[in-house]
Each structure stands twice: as structure tokens, then as C-alpha cells.
Amino acid sequence: MPYDPSAFPPFAVTVDLVVLTVRRHALCALAVRRGEPPFQGRWALPGGFVRDDEDLSQAAARELAEETGLRAHDPSAPAQDNGAHLEQLATYGDPERDPRMRVVSVAHLALAPDLPAPRAGGDASNARWAPVEELLQQGGYGREGEPVAPLAFDHARILADGVERARSKIEYSSLATAFCPPEFTVGELRRVYEAVWGVALDPRNFHRKVTGTPGFLVPTGGTTTRQGGRPAQLFRAGGATLLNPPMLRPEV
């Protein structure tokens, strides 16, 4: 194939973000309301065009900062600095996915601790944290009984892929700590697993597992009683990124 600029079709390239967090025991994703057609007024994943001089991960980090104020956590950075975990998820390029033109979207997955209200260009009503369950039930009804339109474009598919990635990745990595503040208790970490997987875990076995895995958790010395009950030890995420043997997700 000789080099000929007219020999290939031009594409628009965007990044879309699946930003997940755990709020009130539920796995939630960031959704923004579309201000213009197509899908005007519908909820969608945050995202935008990749600029001319940007790498894909830079574009994703920029969009994440614009939508949430979060700094992306550079994978090569030393320790937890309250930045969000950010990784590439997958790329979606169906010719019909955007009715306006040919758009290829490189989806990224971000995991963040529970945050205050989101902001989308300063307008709070155009951005929200919604339980992924609610966003994924296409054409169903929300908690107040109001009808819920499915996400714009192929964003339901992207969100589902991102959720599945997060669910499987916390099995064999220490990624669940990305949902936690810099210091957290074993119980808080367990509630992250329970929210992401949607199951109940035995507190005693969970405690044995995470405290017994070298490099997973580092005690900070402090204790807290945030959750009521006996004070719990505080931990930071340890350096280990891979969990071996993995945390087992209970059968359905």
C-alpha cells in the first residue's frame, strides 16, 4: 500500500470516559447530559475529541480533569496521591455509531474515590453520579418511577465493558484501593468489593485475606471509628499491584 493521503478515509477520534466510584454502597458512573443533537437531552458518558498534539492517554486525562477536577494517577508515580486510576479500556469504531460522521472512540476507564458533586462546565444539573445498574437498564424506570432513556450512542455497551473490566480486575489486582481515600479501613475496602461485585463477603475471611497478602496493605498506625462500632485500623495501599492468589469472587 503506497503512501497516498487520498488512499485512506479521514476519521474523527474521541476519548470517552467510564468514571466509576462507590457511593452509598452502590457502584456509580459519571454521566453528562447532552446539550445538542444527536441524542440531545439524553445522558451520555463524558468525552471529547483528541487534539492534534495529544496522546490518547493525555486526552483522557484532560477530559477527566475537565469533568471532575481529578488529576489522573500517573502509573509511574510513586504512591497514592488521591489521583484517579486511569487506563485504556477499548476502542469502538462501528461505522454507524455516530450518525454525523465516522468517529472512532478510544474509551478509558477511571476509578475514583467518592467525590463531592460533579461539575460539567459549572452546571451541576448536566452531570451526575448514577448507579450503573440504573444507567444500564435500557428503557426502564428510575428510582422515582420516572422513565429512563438509554445512554446515547453505544455508551451503554462501553459502560458495560468498563464495569466488567473493573469487576474482573479487582480480583487479581489491588485496584480496589483506587476507590478508597488515601487512608481507609479493611471494612471500607470490603464495602468496595461488595458494591462492585454486588455480593456480600464474609468480614472475617476478607480481613484474613487482605491483611495476609504481603504488600497489599500498609498500616498507618492510626485508627478510626467512622463507621460506628469498634475502631478500625487505618491502612494505605501497599506497593503490590498484583494479588496472588487472587481474591475470589463468589459464585452467583
Added chain:
Amino acid sequence: MPYDPSAFPPFAVTVDLVVLTVRRHALCALAVRRGEPPFQGRWALPGGFVRDDEDLSQAAARELAEETGLRAHDPSAPAQDNGAHLEQLATYGDPERDPRMRVVSVAHLALAPDLPAPRAGGDASNARWAPVEELLQQGGYGREGEPVAPLAFDHARILADGVERARSKIEYSSLATAFCPPEFTVGELRRVYEAVWGVALDPRNFHRKVTGTPGFLVPTGGTTTRQGGRPAQLFRAGGATLLNPPMLRPEV
């Protein structure tokens, strides 16, 4: 961001293929020689532009067929039809990755049984199966002592990512059977794991593991003595795609 065709920069979108197979106890990848600048004469991964009306996976399947004659294995197809396994790997979009223009490449990973010689536009000298170890040792020397130039573009990085994906994925899935012919023995499957991981596995424990995992292997009734020694039972890949518990990769 209002819709304005001049508001976003145009990109070229390509697919690149990491095609892996196991030959003579070594994990090998398909490499093609570049016929024109940049990197003229250097080895590269096969790939090409995505067409205007094609999905990304269609483009990858088309390139795979053009380079190897393999049909891609439709994930929804019933059983092993000697087609190759094909899945999306990751997307690479560094602004500097192609000196000619802004190119975003959606890399795919293909796993195939051992094949006859490759063909690249009918010219055998411009395509070959090379051990991944050899392709990845940047600026080293090949088996005959000749100097080896690193792969073109960022293809060494892409190949490394593909190899790592394959290595980790055969742990918890039945994907290793994609390297095998339709009927194979337990020993042949073990040699696949050994080649991909670069380790020796205990034949007895391996046999117990794979034959004891329900749905992984289905005996066909036949036996063979391809490898010398006592005749071995022949198996097909069973319907199970997930291995639970996984096959454990030995420590380094």
C-alpha cells in the same frame, strides 16, 4: 462542543495485527518486511488502513485473511473451525508514532495453530514467523549472528503488549486451544503453555488439571502417536471458555 467539522483534527486509523503461533516449541509472531519508507526494509507487524464502511473487527479480520489466509473465528460461532482467535488488543495514538501523519492504530491479537509458510502478497521473503524473543531484543543479533533491527514504528511495544495479553489470558481461559489443531493431545496442549510461558510444567499435574476441569477438553475417542512414545488420547476444545480455578503460572 457544537458540531463543526473544522473543530476536530482528522486522523488516519489503521489496524495492526499481533499474530501469534507456536512453532518448534517457541512462541512466534508474524512479521512482514516494509517495502517503502519510513522504516523501509525493516520488519513490522502486518496491518493496514480501516476502510470507510468497515468496523474495526472487520478490518482486522480482513487484514488477517490477506496476510495469512486465516478466517477469523467468530466469537459467536459454535465450535472450533480451524479459524483463528481474534480480539482487540489496545489502541496506540502517540502523535509521533508515524512520522508522516497522525495515525491511530487499533491493534488486534490473533492466535493461530501452526501454519505453513506465511504469504505477504505472494512474496514469501517479505513475511515470516519469527520467535517473539528475537523480534523483541532491540538491536541484538539473530540466531545466525546477523544484526537484527528493531521492529518499525512502535511495533515492539505493541508486540510486547500482545504477548503479555496472551500469557495472562491462557491462565484463566481455554484460549491456549486456539494454538492447537482441531484435535490435539494433552501433551501438545502442555507444550503450548510451555512455549508461551517459557517454563517447564509437570506433565502429571498438567494432565490432572486439564482433564479434571469440566468442559475444557472433550475426548474424541481417537489416539495418536505423533510425538513418539505411548499413544495419547485426542481431544477437542470443550465449550468452556473460562478456567476456574485458573491454570497457575509458576513463579519466576
Added chain:
DNA sequence: AGTGTTTATCGTCAGGAAGACGACTATGAT
């Protein structure tokens, strides 16, 4: 002060899976 509730943490026990390795079987090669 006592009682109940909540959460954290330690311990025990049985079952399952994996690593190490012995033993036996069925071929072809010498």
C-alpha cells in the same frame, strides 16, 4: 451502670486444589 447493637479482629476446622514425585503403560528405536 447495664444492655443491646454495631463493627473489628482472632481462631478453629473441614474440604479442595496444587506441587512434588513414585509407579506403571504403551509405543518406537537400537
Added chain:
DNA sequence: ATCATAGTCGTCTTCCTGACGATAAACACT
């Protein structure tokens, strides 16, 4: 006949998990 090669079946120990009892330390009541 003997050896080398590969496949297959067992055994034993060790590690990990799931199930669950028990204790500890806080708070909210009465």
C-alpha cells in the same frame, strides 16, 4: 530384549478458602 520416550494414574503434603464461633471496643439506649 533393552532402552528411550511419552502418557496416565496415584499418593502425600501444603496451602488456601469457606463456614462459623468467639472476643473486643466503640456507641445508643434505658
